[in-house]
Amino acid sequence: MKRKRLGVVTEGTFEAGLTVRLDPGCSTEDLRIGSFVVVEGRSHRFFCTIADMRLQATDPGLLADPPRNASPFVTRALAGISSYATVQVKPHLMLDISKGAGEETPPEPVRTIPMHFAQLYEASGLDFATVFGAEGGMNFAMGTPLTMELPICLRLDRFVERSNGVFGQTGTGKSFLARLLLAGIIKSKAAVNLVFDMHNEYAFGAQTEDGGWVKGLRDLFGPQVLVYSLDEEWGARRNVDVTLKVGLNQMELGDVLLLAEELELSPTAVTTAELVYARFGRDWMKRLVALDSGDSEALKDFCDLTGAQSESLKALQRRVKRVAGREYVRDEVAFSAIDEMVAALDKGQHVVLVFGRHDTPLDYMLVANIVARRVRRLYQEKVNRYERTRDEADKPQPLLITLEEAHKFLSPQVSRQTIFGTIARELRKFYVTLMVIDQRPSGIDPEVISQLGTRVTGKLTDQRDIDSVFTGVGGRSFLRGALESLNTRQEILILGHAVPMPIVLRTRQYDEGFYRAMGARERRRDALKDIADLYGD
Amino acid sequence: MRIGEIIETRSTGFVAESYQLHRPPALGSLVKVKVDGHREIYAVVSYGETGGIEPGRRPVRWSTDEVFDEAIYEEHPELRRTLRTEFTALSVGSGEGEEARQGLPSEPPPMHYSVYLCQSEEVLRFTEELYYLRLLLTGEGPVPKEQLVVTHLREVYRARGNDEEWLSRAAREIARLLKRDYDRLMTVLLGIEPRDGN
Numbered sequence: 164m165k166r167k168r169l170g171v172v173t174e175g176t177f178e179a180g181l182t183v184r185l186d187p188g189c190s191t192e193d194l195r196i197g198s199f200v201v202v203e204g205r206s207h208r209f210f211c212t213i214a215d216m217r218l219q220a221t222d223p224g225l226l227a228d229p230p231r232n233a234s235p236f237v238t239r240a241l242a243g244i245s246s247y248a249t250v251q252v253k254p255h256l257m258l259d260i261s262k263g264a265g266e267e268t269p270p271e272p273v274r275t276i277p278m279h280f281a282q283l284y285e286a287s288g289l290d291f292a293t294v295f296g297a298e299g300g301m302n303f304a305m306g307t308p309l310t311m312e313l314p315i316c317l318r319l320d321r322f323v324e325r326s327n328g329v330f331g332q333t334g335t336g337k338s339f340l341a342r343l344l345l346a347g348i349i350k351s352k353a354a355v356n357l358v359f360d361m362h363n364e365y366a367f368g369a370q371t372e373d374g375g376w377v378k379g380l381r382d383l384f385g386p387q388v389l390v391y392s393l394d395e396e397w398g399a400r401r402n403v404d405v406t407l408k409v410g411l412n413q414m415e416l417g418d419v420l421l422l423a424e425e426l427e428l429s430p431t432a433v434t435t436a437e438l439v440y441a442r443f444g445r446d447w448m449k450r451l452v453a454l455d456s457g458d459s460e461a462l463k464d465f466c467d468l469t470g471a472q473s474e475s476l477k478a479l480q481r482r483v484k485r486v487a488g489r490e491y492v493r494d495e496v497a498f499s500a501i502d503e504m505v506a507a508l509d510k511g512q513h514v515v516l517v518f519g520r521h522d523t524p525l526d527y528m529l530v531a532n533i534v535a536r537r538v539r540r541l542y543q544e545k546v547n548r549y550e551r552t553r554d555e556a557d558k559p560q561p562l563l564i565t566l567e568e569a570h571k572f573l574s575p576q577v578s579r580q581t582i583f584g585t586i587a588r589e590l591r592k593f594y595v596t597l598m599v600i601d602q603r604p605s606g607i608d609p610e611v612i613s614q615l616g617t618r619v620t621g622k623l624t625d626q627r628d629i630d631s632v633f634t635g636v637g638g639r640s641f642l643r644g645a646l647e648s649l650n651t652r653q654e655i656l657i658l659g660h661a662v663p664m665p666i667v668l669r670t671r672q673y674d675e676g677f678y679r680a681m682g683a684r685e686r687r688r689d690a691l692k693d694i695a696d697l698y699g700d
Numbered sequence: 701m702r703i704g705e706i707i708e709t710r711s712t713g714f715v716a717e718s719y720q721l722h723r724p725p726a727l728g729s730l731v732k733v734k735v736d737g738h739r740e741i742y743a744v745v746s747y748g749e750t751g752g753i754e755p756g757r758r759p760v761r762w763s764t765d766e767v768f769d770e771a772i773y774e775e776h777p778e779l780r781r782t783l784r785t786e787f788t789a790l791s792v793g794s795g796e797g798e799e800a801r802q803g804l805p806s807e808p809p810p811m812h813y814s815v816y817l818c819q820s821e822e823v824l825r826f827t828e829e830l831y832y833l834r835l836l837l838t839g840e841g842p843v844p845k846e847q848l849v850v851t852h853l854r855e856v857y858r859a860r861g862n863d864e865e866w867l868s869r870a871a872r873e874i875a876r877l878l879k880r881d882y883d884r885l886m887t888v889l890l891g892i893e894p895r896d897g898n
Contacts, residue, residue: 187872221879221880221882222879224881224883228882236867236868236871236889237889237890239868239871239872240868240871244872244876244879245882
């Protein structure tokens with residue numbers, strides 16, 4: 164197999180990476196920041212990415228008086244000799260090539276650097292396969308390298324082992340990426356999914372930004388995916404399995420505190436809420452909402468009972484009534500619906516909770532928090548039981564919770580109050596991990612970010628967001644260039660637990676070919692028309 | 701073709717007297733000396749001059765209003781005996797038969813041996829490799845070395861039938877050798893750059 168030689172190593176430190184002088188015939192324009200290259204050392208092959216490029220000249224005189232209007236003959240003679248280019252490459256993995264056939268070891272993390280004049284090559288298909296493995300099983304093809312048509316795989320079993328992040332500014336296709344990942348996870352059975360689908364994008368067909376229609380998870384996987392809807396009316400028009408209601412009895416203090424910003428709760432209101440909760444416990448919302456504040460007698464009794472001030476109590480009540488007045492909120496709802504949801508997850512089914520028209524942050528935060536708390540509590544019980552019995556039958560299915568607008572739950576101010584903050588921090592201990600989707604990772608608690616195993620990110624431009632994505636990652640200056648140079652559409656950087664080394668990819672198409680690869684049932688030809696009928700034009 | 705006789709010799713090159721007055725080999729042309737019948741020493745002409753045979757005695761003016769230039773020599777044939785043309789060459793390689801090796805020869809060419817002008821096919825063979833350009837750039841002599849290289853490369857370029865590929869290769873070699881001296885490099889590059897009709 165013939166690989167194109169790009170240059171030779173001339174300098175380097177383990178810390179900062181290698182400097183490679185490009186061969187005269189090799190132009191920087193043929194290379195891309197973040198692309199995958201190979202350095203052949205004496206006994207090791209180093210798998211690297213291009214981190215930086217630099218134009219150099221042997222004589223400063225050339226820079227002071229560049230040859231203007233020079234003929235091609237002169238520029239050809241200068242190019243690559245007097246004026247030349249170097250690239251910085253960062254080794255990530257190395258492979259022992261001194262061993263004979265049959266004794267090969269897999270690539271290991273890099274622990275040394277090659278000597279002078281080791282040669283830099285373009286990576287070949289075989290190199291990609293050596294590092295990223297072949298498609299199939301838990302190896303899920305996420306896309307192709309920028310310069311080659313070759314599937315690059317992500318290890319889904321490793322992906323769901325830890326919480327993950329999908330980032331990218333608006334329009335970079337985060338939900339598309341998430342859909343891709345979810346489909347892969349469902350297909351490979353790496354985990355079961357619970358998706359909080361705030362914008363109604365995952366369950367059924369959704370319109371993409373360029374106007375086409377793509378299939379939802381339900382369309383692809385049929386009854387394997389259960390759709391829960393919070394919106395009765397929306398659900399009635401679609402094939403929804405369960406319409407979810409939320410009871411005042413299910414709301415805990417933390418749920419309301421999480422909404423402090425949405426409800427504009429003052430610090431006094433927060434204190435008052437704490438008092439009411441301390442007095443009534445689980446019934447607190449019901450009691451608070453039921454209180455007739457016009458009846459001064461009742462109000463006084465309530466104040467006596469809780470120790471709250473009547474004015475602030477009235478203010479708090481006005482605020483929480485906004486919650487109680489939501490269409491899907493009832494006084495009393497049993498947890499059975501959520502418990503059944505967990506039972507379905509146990510059976511290997513996946514759940515998408517669609518919010519329908521109730522897509523305000525208030526609805527989303529309130530319901531996601533309540534549902535996730537209950538789910539995690541049940542999982543905790545399961546794990547405890549499994550630890551007691553050590554019976555494989557009791558082993559819980561790993562669960563991946565997909566959370567959009569994650570900064571609302573995981574900002575430094577609230578991440579300690581939400582169940583999601585807890586899940587993100589405790590790793591996989593209770594078999595529950597998160598896939599957080601967000602366009603502003605800087606809004607997420609750095610402590611949570613640093614726990615993320617795999618990060619899949621589209622283009623980000625804000626420096627704070629970029630810093631945030633690389634929280635807890637070594638060699639970030641190398642990755643920064645790669646991230647900043649991403650195309651807005653369809654180009655992503657993956658780094659972390661599920662890939663052997665950071666890699667820039669062009670994401671695979673979410674199209675008919677993908678549907679077939681996911682084993683989608685053959686649909687009637689006029690599916691598009693059906694969708695149009697369903698949604699209106 | 702024999703063109704002169706060595707009258708001064710050293711490891712880095714030699715000085716020869718040209719057989720023809722005023723007709724030294726072209727600056728930068730490749731010449732050779734045959735040693736022991738089977739060995740050759742190659743050199744590049746780096747300097748030429750014509751002067752009186754008696755050292756210390758400067759030639760005087762001979763021309764009049766009617767007699768000048770070539771006519772002077774016809775009028776005064778004895779002049780051809782009192783003047784001589786010399787040229788200096790820098791050794792750049794040695795060879796036996798078909799095989800040429802670039803670099804300084806192991807010993808200087810013998811005194812009074814003949815100097816031959818190399819034929820096109822010999823030039824072609826010897827200049828296939830470009831290592832010898834280093835010797836030209838570092839050699840001694842009154843001609844600025846980059847100018848010597850320019851005339852040499854143009855000479856060879858012509859001898860090779862305007863071989864552009866070779867000239868580009870030579871240009872890159874020069875760029876490599878003069879990478880730390882941009883001004884001298886450009887002097888050479890602009891000097892050898894092929895122009896239309898050249």
